[in-house]
Amino acid sequence: MTDTSSVSQSTAQPTQRIKAGPNQTSFLGRLSVGQKLALAGSVLGLPFAWLAIQNVVEANRKVAQIEQEIQGQQLIDALRVSQNNTQFVRLSSTNLLSGNAAGAQDLATQRQSVQTSLQTVIDRSQSLELTDIQQAAQSALNRFNELASQVDEGAISAAQAQQAYTELLNNVITPLYGTIAKDTMLELSENLEVAELVNLVTTVLPQEGPQAGSIGSGTVTVLNKLGETREVNETAAIESQLRWDNANASQQRIEQALAEALTTSPALDRQLRPAYTDLVDAGDAIFGTVRTGLVDAEVAQITPSDVQALIPDYAAALFGSFEQATTALGTTLEQEAQQSRTQALLTALLTALGLATAAGLLHFISRSITNPLTQLTGAARNLSQGNLGARVPVTTQDELGTLSQTFNLAATQLEANERRAEQERLEQERLQNNIGQFLDVTMDIAEGDLTKRGVVTEDVLGNVVDSINLMTEELGYVLGDIQKASGSVTSGSQAVLATTSQIQEGTAMTAAEAQRVTQQVQELSASIRQMAEQAQASADAARQALLASQQGQEAVTGTLDGMQNIRREVQGVAKSIKGLGDRSLEIQEIVDTISSIARQTNLLALNATIEAAGAGEAGGRFSIVADEVRKLADNSAAATGRIATLIQNIQSEIQDVVVNVEESTREVEQGYRVAGTAGERLRQIGDLTQQSAQLAENISSATQQQVQGIEQMGSAVQQIAQIAQQSEQSVQQGRAAADQLQRLADQLNASLSRFRLPN
Known part of the structure; x- marks a missing residue:
């Protein structure tokens, strides 16, 4: 008979506690969960905070840029006044030197307006530290005063005066618009309405306006050359045709630019439509009269007086469109600046609110994690010391709540296992004895004695x-x-x-x-x-x-x-x-x-x-x-x-x-x-x-x-x-x-x- 005492042994083993090793944790390992959450929130929140600050800075930068553009619009408005009055001064000076005293009494007023507007440009550009604009405006003022002295002294002829004022307009005053647009960031605006208006007031109207306005002074010059016969010779025909073509081309470019601006937005249409209509009507009147009365005629059908009678209406329409475009630019920039200021304020408020909300939410989340972890740590310490009745209250439904429930179930299972292990040890001893007796019976049966029977016990x-x-x-x-x-x-x-x-x-x-x-x-x-x-x-x-x-x-x-x-x-x-x-x-x-x-x-x-x-x-x-x-x-x-x-x-x-x-x-x-x-x-x-x-x-x-x-x-x-x-x-x-x-x-x-x- 084989010895079966070693077939089944007690499974109950003494509990062995795992000792902690030496303290070799890293920096993060030495931090508490709350400190880790705070550190993670700070690290993750830095990009968002930086992005929010960048948005605020960008909004303030845009406000500063628009305010600088408004300063540029004010400089353009002052320069516009000086350019328009310079054209009047050119016409009045030409008439005065030609022996026509008409308009001579307004010459002083026109000169004063030009000098005042140029000085305004100089003073504002100096306060804004725009040196290029200040020097160009000063040069224009000096040249203008010099021409005024020459006209008063009669040192130049009417043709020379007209040529000198035209060069002043084309070479000094008109390029100043581009300098203003560049130095005040107007030409970099991303607003479509502003871009259209900037093109009008800094390029089209300053460059094409004087050329279109020369239809009056140029026609008067040609008519004065005809003399008493009024017969249009070949030279006069060529000159009149050339002057008319150049002025009309400029007029068409102005009308086209205004029409394109009208289609940009309903706001521009409301502001520029009247000026556009007046310019088209006045242009059709003066250009039609000059063409039928001089360009297409063999004998002049109009006189200088007829042309001078049409010049004020056309000049008013031309200058009015320039003024309306400049005013519309200022209005649009003011609206954009107001929107940018509001947006910057809202961005700052939302940024501060977002940061405060994130901080509060981080604190609340940290407390909701650390409190259950503290309770769980204490219960685990009691359980490790042999207190199998240690339990953790379940207050959440997240992973921590699941962990607490799992801990409670594990503690309950450990307690039940402890009781079950003792009972199994006793049952195993009884089972060992019964197995020995039954093995004796099975040996007899194996030898052929089928009359033997084993004792039936109550165990397994x-x-x-x-x-x-x-x-x-x-x-x-x-x-x-x-x-x-x-x-x-x-x-x-x-x-x-x-x-x-x-x-x-x-x-x-x-x-x-x-x-x-x-x-x-x-x-x-x-x-x-x-x-x-x-x-x-x-x-x-x-x-x-x-x-x-x-x-x-x-x-x-x-x-x-x-x-x-x-x-x-x-x-x-x-x-x-x-x-x-x-x-x-x-x-x-x-x-x-x-x-x-x-x-x-x-x-x-x-x-x-x-x-x-x-x-x-x-x-x-x-x-x-x-x-x-x-x-x-x-x-x-x-x-x-x-x-x-x-x-x-x-x-x-x-x-x-x-x-x-x-x-x-x-x-x-x-x-x-x-x-x-x-x-x-x-x-x-x-x-x-x-x-x-x-x-x-x-x-x-x-x-x-x-x-x-x-x-x-x-x-x-x-x-x-x-x-x-x-x-x-x-x-x-x-x-x-x-x-x-x-x-x-x-x-x-x-x-x-x-x-x-x-x-």
């Missing part, structure tokens, strides 16, 4: 012992039945051996008889197959006779069709010949008519000859004609006689042909009837031949079926013979199996003799 081994006891009892019953069955098998196998011997003899006789029947069936099948071949040959001959009769019938049918065609052709020929006879009779009537005419002609010729003879010498020529007519009549009568004879011969021959054709027709009819009779006889022969062929086919088919039946019977007899042979082999195999079964039964009885079975 009791079910196993009960099952093995039941199995042992059933095994005893089964072995008893096997012993009885083994005896029965022995006697049964002996009976099977006797039976298989008889079956083997019967199957041998069956196989021999089946082989003999197979040979007889094969001989019968050969004779019937020969008879079927003869019947098939007879059927083939009948089919050939039927084919020949059908071909003969088809030939007779073809002959009948040909004779029918011949009959139709002969009848057609008879009709044609009969018609020819009728035509010959008609020809005979014509010949008779010609003969009658010939006789009458001969008689008339004779009468004419008699009358000619009675007329004497005068009828001699007529007598000759009458003789010729008579001779012709005689010839006609002779020819008619020959024709009549020929026609009679033709009629006789036609009559003979008609008789022959009718005879041929009768013969054709008779042949057609004979051929029809022959066709009917061939058809009857064909029917009889077809019946004979059908009978031969039926005989052949029946014979073939008999052959197939005999062959099937031969196959069946062969299968019977094969089955008999297979049966004989199976009987031999069964006999061998019975012998083996008897030997196995003897061996089984010998094996069962060692078992001790219950009664």
